[in-house]
Amino acid sequence: MAAKFPEASDREIEPQLVIGIDFGTTGSGYAFQTRADFKSDRLRIYENLQWGTARTQYKTPTCLLVNPDRTETWFGDEAEQEYIKLRPRDYPHNWFFFRNFKMQIYEKDITADIVLISENGNELPALFVFSESIKWMRNHVLNFLERTNCSYLEQTTKWVLTVPAIWTEGAKQLMRKAAQEAGIDRQHLCIALEPEVAAVYCTTTEANPPDDPRRDLDRTLPTGPGATNMIVDMGGGTVDITTIKVKKDGTMKQIHMAAGGPAGGQKVDEKFFDFMSDILGKSLWSKFSREYPVEFYDFRMSFETAKRNILPKLRHSRTRDEFLITIPGAIIQEFERDHEMDITQALKQKHKTREKVEFEFGKLVFKGEILRKMMKISLEEIISYVTQVANNVKALGQPINAVILVGGFASSNFMNDEMKEVIQEKLRILVKRPTHCELAVLRGAVLFGHNEKILTSRVVRMTYGIGVTMPYSSKYPKDKKFTLNGNAYVSGVFAPHVLRGQEVKIDEWISANEYYPLERDQREVLIFVFASESKDTRMTDERDCNCIGRFEVSFGDHEGSNLNSASTEISFNFGRTELIIRARDTVTRNEVFESLTLK
Template identity: 30%
Template sequence: MSHKTLVAAIDFGTTYSGFAFSFGHEFQADPLKISCTNHFHTRSGAGMSLKTPTCILFSPDQQFHSFGYEAEEKYSDLLMDGEHETWYYFQRFKMMLYSCPDLKRDTNLQTSDGKPFPAVKIFSSAIKYLVNKMLSAMGGKLAGIGHDDVHWVLTVPAIWDDKAKHFMRIAAEMAGIKGRNLLIALEPEAASFFCRYLPVEKLSDSGKSEISCFEPGKRYLVLDAGGGTVDITVHEVLHNGHLRELFKANGGPWGGTTVDEAYKEFLERLCGQKTFARLQRDFKDDFMDLIREFEVKKRTVSPELDQKVTLKIPITLHEAFQDEHGKSFREVVAERQDLHGKLVFAGDKMRVEPSLMKSFFEKTCDAIIDHLKGLFGKPELSGVTTILMVGGFSESPMLRHAIQTNFCRMRVVVPNEAGLAVLKGAVIFGHQPKIISSRVSRYTYGISVREPAQNGDPNELLIQEEDGRWTCRGHFYKHVEVGEEIPVGARSKGTVYFPSDKVHDGMKIAVYVSTEKDPKFIVDKGCTHLGEISVGGGRFQGVKVTLIFGGTELGVEAIDQDTGKVTNANFDFLE
């Protein structure tokens, strides 16, 4: 159990973000006594919210201005006044860390109009805002509590790679969180921790004994459906109450925002690419309002929906269509036989038939169902009887129905607080960081080493040394294999590495990952350069390097072979 006086968690989501906290003595008395109250003013001050949109605004001189609802409101005002062009506005930027294959410290993001901005500054400013907002919300409760008494937990998708996790750690440290006080939590795991403590009446609308899925020996799948990704882990409950991961974390980009994308694609087909592009470029405020309204309306869509849904279509879209095509948008749509009876216009409103509204969910739900069917065919998932659905998108009746219909032999559990399960579970994880006993490696991890050249070595890896000998500079020395179950804190067999030159101040060791079980060379199929281990400074003849696996982040230890002392070693995954 954590010895910190206070655990504070930040759930940095694709669409919404928030924070929660609890004190050590509160957790011991009641693990579910977690403070997560309304701290965010909604748009136009109409109310308060537990979370705020993950959007951020910087001034023309690239200084942080606002986050969340305040950023949305200010940017909307700038758009209406035509003063937005020199400002920097970003939303749903978290997915960049999943989709960027070559993430670096100096990676830039671009605004919708193409202005570059340092990604790490965007993330660190967002985290700093949430940290300050939490500290402000706590008020007098912080009396007598120092920075070292706070244990911070930051949530990330389990399917993120080591580079993305490392990037978030760097951003958090830039935001003022000390590295030794920071714990990275995997989102579906955190949700699982929270649900284990829920009483039956809060775990299920029906009040049935779904809590039995957390009894020793039970196996269950956690499906964390958020805004950007669907994140999946599979757990077995051990007799000591700890959890064992049965299959490597997996998932994909099938979160709730993909339903929004389906709606946007529909509108683009309806009005044409040029008209839709103009709406996004020249009438950003109207476009933002259009998407916001759909986000609200889509939450009410269920399989039982039998009435038309009304969606506002901005007059600027009608005008842009008229300019582009010389015809009325309403008349052209009315003439389309494939849409006959599916939608009609009434003023600035579009009335959509239930079947058309439901169709925006099809591609997303189908992708999730297909992925789950593939998973349940794996031998590692034998004995799994329960699907635990968490995350904001799990509250969608359409997704819930799709899961329940396709996996009718499974017990499907959706807790009442599905959208807060990750956030509150991250607090619990901060108090009990050793609740997971083992995890399954997503990759084969290894280090690039030199070996005497042999027949069959790749030509591009061969190098002739000063003494004339030929060596191969890219053998993959394996430490852990993909799919291998690893106890948390497990240490690889220490290996001694020697500097490649005689004059050195420290040493860098290249780390590689592979999707294959037994790669021979760093250029083999499936191999990727992950980053480097920096050892030193100082001079030494050799260093014994041990990788530490099983945690939410990769660890490393280096021992100087001359002195036997632990020397400074750390990862650099971002260059």
């Protein structure tokens, strides 16, 4: 079905309520703001702090529990608590429990039927998992608004859902479709890029108001006209980087394509879990994680606290540079039976744990240096991404005023101090961390929803084009040659519409190329869209060229003329995080708009 492309007047309607959802790898949360508050005090943004647990927290774990017949779902802390309550009579192996599942679609070939694998090995369609998670968040928001007597009218509300900037078009489209299936109307939905909205937060509010008690000179951010900042969003799964320049009128433009990769806090978790597996043995570690859900939940929460609180360096000679993790007594007893010695002695005999891990009063005591070494591996990856972008921007003749760290992983003082020491010394660029850096994406999503026009242009990460059939010539491979009506053609030719690194303005229609049908009675066009990391791709089957989806365009009959009567003019719009195509019949001037359909 053809999509109606919103007219400019439609997009200029001011929402009376903006709800932002930060759907993170390890944690998710939401915030909202009325239009009246946005106009009077942009910092008056309301975050939900109650997730049904005793803890006060901005986010709930990104995990979903689904019962065997898929009729009931739980999300976040509720999913964790329900899952650990399952008993053998509940047949837990038939349930579906997903944790940190967002990374399962990172750098994957996204198709309409892509599936996710639960922690207990069961599979469900990715669309179902994401839509049920977003639906749960949506219902939680609406219940919260009702309890607080905040007026809600769907027609005047905008929902902003954040995704990583380094995600593929297919992954973004999957999230858009999931949100729609969760009950959020397409016309009231905005898919926003995480580091971009963080930039909006840092730039439009200074992210550290003068009356904030935590404000200090070190946190003051360069946000005035002409300032160029690199926003480094250090989340649970990925590090996501964008470089933004503030224009004279206060709007912003991206000056370098988004960059980053899988170097978030989850990688540290994986390294520590491997370390624990080495200590206990794979079999016993697996038993601990599977058969002691309550204790394993506490174990993970303790490690999260350790990551946040690990000391950058010893600040006092009497400071205890260590962190404690509780292990169930039954696991310790089984360990000692298997090794025929007590765990204290075993830890002293292992080279990896000698003088680094001890056992005291039912707890494993780890030296802080163990965790710092694990975090430094992610740190080096992040610094590598930052260095590459900084050098590219420097080559463009654009000085960077500051590298601004945001995201949950950035709240670690160790990561902040190490980033500052290396980048300021190596690249001569200031490193800043705003107050409430862990909320920059969430609050920025709300602010962006009130004013999407604040971002005027982006730099595309890929070369985008379509697959076409061309008259055959010797420059094309012979194995793609075929004959039709006595004429030789070649299939699978890549026709580029926008090149990697090209700047595109928001809502700009670009590359109005004309294409001709092969069949005289052709009335429909199926257009396959490809993305490539190269600017020089010639054929759609080259190694770094991948099909990301398709557009189905149907013109029907126009006063006796069908599609073959003239060329079809194809244009793309990349500006608003959703890839839109415009197909125009050059004779009738009729045109249709289509959004990307997953393969």
